[in-house]
Amino acid sequence: MKPFNTLYENMAQKKLLWPSVGIIIILIFNAFFTPGFFNIRMQDGHLFGSLIDILNRGTPILIIALGMTLVIAMEGIDISVGSVLAISASLAAFLMQKHVPFVFALGAGLAIGALCGFWNGLLVAKLKIQPMIATLILLTVGRGIAQLISGGQIITISNKAYRFVGGGYLLGIPFSVVIAAFVFLALYFITRKTAFGLFLESVGSNRVSSEFTGIHASRIMLTVYIICGFCAGLAGIIVSSNITGADSNNAGLWFELDAILAVVIGGTSMRGGRFYLGGTVLGALFIQTMTTTIYTLGVPSESVMVVKAVVIILVSLVQSEVLTLKLNSLFHRKSEKKVLVNETTI
Template identity: 80%
Template sequence: MNLFKSMYINAARLKLLWPSIGIALILLFNALFTPGFFHIRLQDGHLFGSLIDILNRGTPILIISLGMTLVIAKEGIDISVGSVLAIAASMAAFLLQKQFPFIVALIAGLGIGVLCGLWNGLLVAKLKIQPMIATLILLTVGRGIAQLISGGKIITISNPAYRFVGGGYWLGLPFAVILAAAVLILLYAITRKTAFGLFLEAVGANRVSSEFAGIHSTRIMITVYVICGFCAALAGIIVSSNITGADSNNAGLWFELDAILAVVIGGTSMRGGRFYLGGTVLGALFIQTLTTTIYTLGVPSESVMVVKAVVIIFISLIQSDVLRDIFSGMIRKKTGKKVLVNEAAA
């Protein structure tokens, strides 16, 4: 019994515990009530099934969430990622419609995402504008920019190379999933194998102290917003490629909320400091698994937002200091051991 209690306390300290439990519960529900949910078939060299659909459909949110993780680790926020997605998709589709080469359209779409991220970074780091307000500007104006590029219409895409980005398969897997894995590996290498990750955590925890320590906080802040803009643009390329069209009105709508939720579910605190890319991956998969399950059960699409709202409330309650104190006290009472408040609710 003591061994079980010790294992419980250690597990509670893991940031990946809660999203892992959430995904496991949803998968268990599907195993019991959704016939064929775990069935995967190979057809024409491609893998098909609900689990593959979760990976494929969740790719745009996952990529945006990875970029958002770095911004939140800096104690910032970027609510413009949905608009940046629409701008990048519209730009790439517009150039393809004008018969520009695929590589030019791709670079332009990703480049405009980088410029949007640079704009947000300069507003926050240089002009000292509060992150919510700074990114609200592009959230509002971005849709208008995307509509100006597309002329207010849905631009259809027929370029086979572009369509492969979001709709193609490689080694049996959707190519978009492979792109998401590449982004994850790249960001992990940057943040965990270089000093950048340490500097980012230092700036997020205490910007003033990090500057006294010799860290150029302004560069760090601009860099994370640029990375977030690039990730949003790449997600826009994938989304527009998958539907073979760019919809400036609806592309990326509410994606910023899903991205923030995925980051928070993954254990990264909105207060900045330490961040968890692996937790963000689980958070994004949790959201997409939940969404796919709701659609599979035939629940109306408008109910998806209600379920997500319940999840947000639950996550917010978990992060409450008051509930952390109560939870810590319950563990101490049952185990007779002292547990740090933050560790108990991690």
């Protein structure tokens, strides 16, 4: 019982418990009600199956959510990531259609995403506009910019190198999953192996006190928004590559909501401070696993958002600090009773 208690406490402290439980419950449900859900086969050197689809299709949300984690840790928010995704996808696809070399088109798509993040960071960090209002500007204007780039049309892409980014495979694994893993490792190194992560949590906990200690809070905030914009741009490249085209009207639609939910489900508080990149990964996988399950069961598309909302509300409720403290107290009481029984027996 003691090892289990220790495992529970460690997972609860790292905010990994409830998203893990949520994923396990959905997987158990699929084991009984979705035949062949766990089947993975190798075909033409590529892995195929529902689990592979979850990893592949959840990659854009995961990458955006990782960037969003840093923004929320700073007590900010970025609701423009869906529009930034559309801008990056449209620009990269437009350049590819004009026969611009792949490297330059890819770089332009990533650069415009980072530039959008710089714009949001400038409004928040320098002009001190509330994050919701500052990013609402680009949320509103962004899709208009994307439509101007694409001419209001769906741009199709035939370049093999570009299509490989979101639709290719490396050693049987979707290449987009490899990209997501690289992004996670890069952000983990930056935030956990350098002073940047400490400064970020300090600014998120108390910006004024951080500035008194010599931390340049505005630089941290600006950097975080640039990273978030870059992640949204990268997700846009993956999405457009996967569908071999760019749809400025629908690309990244509601992605900002799924990204924020993934961060919150992963244990990062909207009040800023401590953040959990590993929890965000689990949160994104939970959302994608749930979405895949819903579609597999044939739930009508108009009901998908309702089902997702109900499940996410339940997960958020059981993730509350009050419930966690009560469960911790319960485990401690059981352990103490077992110790007393053993001492009495002796």
